[in-house]
Amino acid sequence: MDVTRLRAIARKEWVQLKRDTRSMILAFVLPLFLLVFFGYAISWDVNDIRLAVLDQDHTQESRELIEAFEASGYFTVEHYLESADDVDGQLVGHRVLGVMWIPPGYAADLAAPGRRAPVQLLLDGSDANTATIALNYADAIAARHGARALLQGRSLTAPISLEARTWYNPNLESRNMIVPALIAVIMSIIAAMLTALTIAREWERGTMEQLASTPVTRLEVVLGKLAPYLAIGLFDVAVTVVAGILLFGTPMNGSVLLLAVLTTLFLIGALGLGIFISAAVKSQVLATQIAMVATYLPAVLLSGFLFDIASMPIVLKGITFLIPARYYVTVTRGIFLKGVGATVLWPQALLMLLYAVLGLTLATRAFRKELDA
Amino acid sequence: MSVEGRRLSLLRIRRMVVKELRQLFRDERTKRIIFISPILQLVLFGYAVNTDVHDVATALVDHDRTTESRELVDALTASDYFRVVRTSDRSADLGYALDHGDAAVGLEIPADYGADLLAGRSPAVQLLVDGTNSNKATVAEGYATRIVQQLGVRVAGPAAQQAAAIDMRARAWFNPSLESRVYNVPAVIGVIVLLMCLLLTAMAVVREREVGTLEQLLVSPLSPGELMLGKTIPVAGVALIQLALITAVALLWFHVPLRGSVPALLLAAALFILAGLSFGLLISTISATQQEAFLSMFLFLLPAIILSGFLYPIDTMPAFFQHLTLANPLRHFLEIVRGIFLRGAGLRELWVQFTVLAAMAGAGLAVATARFRRTL
Numbered sequence: 001m002d003v004t005r006l007r008a009i010a011r012k013e014w015v016q017l018k019r020d021t022r023s024m025i026l027a028f029v030l031p032l033f034l035l036v037f038f039g040y041a042i043s044w045d046v047n048d049i050r051l052a053v054l055d056q057d058h059t060q061e062s063r064e065l066i067e068a069f070e071a072s073g074y075f076t077v078e079h080y081l082e083s084a085d086d087v088d089g090q091l092v093g094h095r096v097l098g099v100m101w102i103p104p105g106y107a108a109d110l111a112a113p114g115r116r117a118p119v120q121l122l123l124d125g126s127d128a129n130t131a132t133i134a135l136n137y138a139d140a141i142a143a144r145h146g147a148r149a150l151l152q153g154r155s156l157t158a159p160i161s162l163e164a165r166t167w168y169n170p171n172l173e174s175r176n177m178i179v180p181a182l183i184a185v186i187m188s189i190i191a192a193m194l195t196a197l198t199i200a201r202e203w204e205r206g207t208m209e210q211l212a213s214t215p216v217t218r219l220e221v222v223l224g225k226l227a228p229y230l231a232i233g234l235f236d237v238a239v240t241v242v243a244g245i246l247l248f249g250t251p252m253n254g255s256v257l258l259l260a261v262l263t264t265l266f267l268i269g270a271l272g273l274g275i276f277i278s279a280a281v282k283s284q285v286l287a288t289q290i291a292m293v294a295t296y297l298p299a300v301l302l303s304g305f306l307f308d309i310a311s312m313p314i315v316l317k318g319i320t321f322l323i324p325a326r327y328y329v330t331v332t333r334g335i336f337l338k339g340v341g342a343t344v345l346w347p348q349a350l351l352m353l354l355y356a357v358l359g360l361t362l363a364t365r366a367f368r369k370e371l372d373a
Numbered sequence: 374m375s376v377e378g379r380r381l382s383l384l385r386i387r388r389m390v391v392k393e394l395r396q397l398f399r400d401e402r403t404k405r406i407i408f409i410s411p412i413l414q415l416v417l418f419g420y421a422v423n424t425d426v427h428d429v430a431t432a433l434v435d436h437d438r439t440t441e442s443r444e445l446v447d448a449l450t451a452s453d454y455f456r457v458v459r460t461s462d463r464s465a466d467l468g469y470a471l472d473h474g475d476a477a478v479g480l481e482i483p484a485d486y487g488a489d490l491l492a493g494r495s496p497a498v499q500l501l502v503d504g505t506n507s508n509k510a511t512v513a514e515g516y517a518t519r520i521v522q523q524l525g526v527r528v529a530g531p532a533a534q535q536a537a538a539i540d541m542r543a544r545a546w547f548n549p550s551l552e553s554r555v556y557n558v559p560a561v562i563g564v565i566v567l568l569m570c571l572l573l574t575a576m577a578v579v580r581e582r583e584v585g586t587l588e589q590l591l592v593s594p595l596s597p598g599e600l601m602l603g604k605t606i607p608v609a610g611v612a613l614i615q616l617a618l619i620t621a622v623a624l625l626w627f628h629v630p631l632r633g634s635v636p637a638l639l640l641a642a643a644l645f646i647l648a649g650l651s652f653g654l655l656i657s658t659i660s661a662t663q664q665e666a667f668l669s670m671f672l673f674l675l676p677a678i679i680l681s682g683f684l685y686p687i688d689t690m691p692a693f694f695q696h697l698t699l700a701n702p703l704r705h706f707l708e709i710v711r712g713i714f715l716r717g718a719g720l721r722e723l724w725v726q727f728t729v730l731a732a733m734a735g736a737g738l739a740v741a742t743a744r745f746r747r748t749l
Binding site for chain 1: 685
């Protein structure tokens with residue numbers, strides 16, 4: 001392997017890349033765009049649940065219950081309904097997410113010893129996740145309020161108290177879950193959309209023969225082509241990490257060095273795979289499409305980025321083990337949020353090393369065939 | 374161009390449609406994209422996009438080891454929400470399990486839990502939650518709180534009944550077992566139909582331009598309007614077939630209910646397909662090569678999907694992004710689809726979305742036609 005030749009290939013690739021405006025946009029604008037979209041726009045923190053109230057009791061007590069819901073910060077009362085006939089329209093018309101129905105006699109039931117006051121909560125269950133969280137909040141508020149209303153200030157302790165403590169993300173902000181894992185998604189896009197073009201482009205423009213007639217070896221071509229993308233990828237990761245910490249306040253509890261090393265491994269694997277696809281199909285359009293399906297989609301859906309792998313059916317769970325982004329997401333969350341190091345993350349590191357070797361081997365081998373032919 | 378050429382000739386359009394259909398179905402790869410990939414995507418999204426929390430891996434440290442403590446563990450695991458994956462005597466093991474990701478929740482029961490409970494001294498149990506997946510953590514903590522509260526009321530008898538003075542009876546409409554799949558599967562229809570409209574229209578036009586056959590078409594007696602209709606009618610047909618295919622899989626395989634009216638769904642689909650086609654045509658007018666068309670499509674689809682409410686709820690977005698979603702046809706179509714499938718809503722409840730979608734389809738079509746004529 002000759003360093004001069006390798007550098008020449010890398011320079012040629014960089015010059016070509018610089019001339020292609022769309023590629024440059026993908027490389028430098030898209031990551032920021034994604035960061036802003038995912039970091040700012042997407043949030044799974046459920047609050048301001050829209051509620052309609054049908055209060056048929058009209059007492060001080062029923063109003064206090066409604067106030068307790070509003071004061072919690074999780075619910076906002078949008079409408080007060082007059083009759084039970086309105087309930088249907090509210091939910092079917094998607095005007096509110098839930099209807100709280102306080103029947104007549106609520107205050108009397110609450111005051112009567114040994115009797116429980118029934119309150120009906122009708123939720124729009126179509127979005128199961130939001131409905132589940134709303135349900136849990138409502139239960140907690142009702143329990144707390146019920147105890148207070150009954151005891152009039154006397155303190156009462158629950159028979160069993162559950163002291164829940166949340167580690168790694170104490171305020172349970174979805175942003176902290178999204179931003180570290182987003183790096184994996186951005187990297188997959190870079191790898192899929194940029195690298196997939198590199199060799200197919202040479203074929204389509206007819207420069208492949210020229211390249212083949214020069215004394216460069218296959219490994220030099222692959223490494224030379226990989227180098228600029230690796231640099232872009234690492235730059236993008238650095239920007240994402242800094243923006244994540246400064247803009248979004250994502251905690252960085254682990255070692256930056258470890259993150260850099262493991263990111264490089266992941267990138268080499270993903271870029272190698274992109275070059276392999278590009279060399280194998282020889283058409284830019286086809287290569288991009290295959291690379292999208294092979295790297296981007298799994299990185300979003302099967303990596304645990306947003307959707308928990310533990311609740312997937314067994315077959316899909318098995319498939320996730322073949323998705324390198326899965327290991328990388330574990331790594332970024334581990335380093336950012338948990339602050340764990342190599343003692344915990346070595347299995348992931350090992351698998352990503354394997355992936356990098358596999359990616360490079362595939363790329364070099366697919367390329368060899370073409371040069372010999 | 375002659376006066377006669379400007380008028381739309383049904384015969385010429387039909388010939389063009391036949392030619393396009395032949396071209397579409399001759400290519401093995403296109404055939405696969407049309408029929409197999411939507412089903413694959415539906416299955417993938419139907420199974421992978423799942424926010425239901427169950428079988429949460431739980432690490433358990435029970436210092437008490439009494440009937441009472443076992444009862445607590447049983448109450449948690451009987452619900453299917455929690456599953457004990459590891460038991461140990463040392464508190465430090467909880468931290469280890471959470472750090473390594475072996476468990477998402479750690480439960481620690483103190484030594485005199487049983488005795489305290491029987492004596493009415495309100496024992497406290499400790500729950501450690503891994504917050505890295507904030508959504509799962511929120512839901513799991515909510516489940517645990519509810520289960521422990523119910524157990525407390527049951528165990529402590531009348532004294533504790535007071536703590537539960539309000540009997541909150543919750544019912545989830547439209548999706549009583551609260552499965553996220555029911556919400557996500559109908560929405561896949563919108564994403565796939567949009568993808569197909571963009572992909573097939575933009576690619577079909579740009580490919581002809583790249584190969585050079587667009588010029589041949591231009592010197593033929595076809596008028597730009599005929600050419601446009603000839604290109605888009607087959608795609609609309611394919612999109613409708615896909616709609617039927619995906620709906621069938623959603624109903625028969627995923628058992629998603631279809632409570633509303635089919636004609637309303639078809640009307641919405643027709644409007645949405647028109648909007649999709651006009652965006653496809655627009656992309657074709659700004660792209661010289663298939664590669665460019667594909668990139669433009671990706672850059673259009675990405676925000677369109679993020680801001681549609683498909684995978685990410687709109688209600689929790691900041692106000693600015695919520696307003697932005699209003700300009701997104703996919704958002705309105707998904708509201709219609711979910712409304713019709715799950716809530717049995719019809720034109721009466723969804724007329725706003727229908728109107729917006731119709732306006733977008735009309736405007737899109739007008740702009741696309743104008744640009745398409747100009748770039749030819």
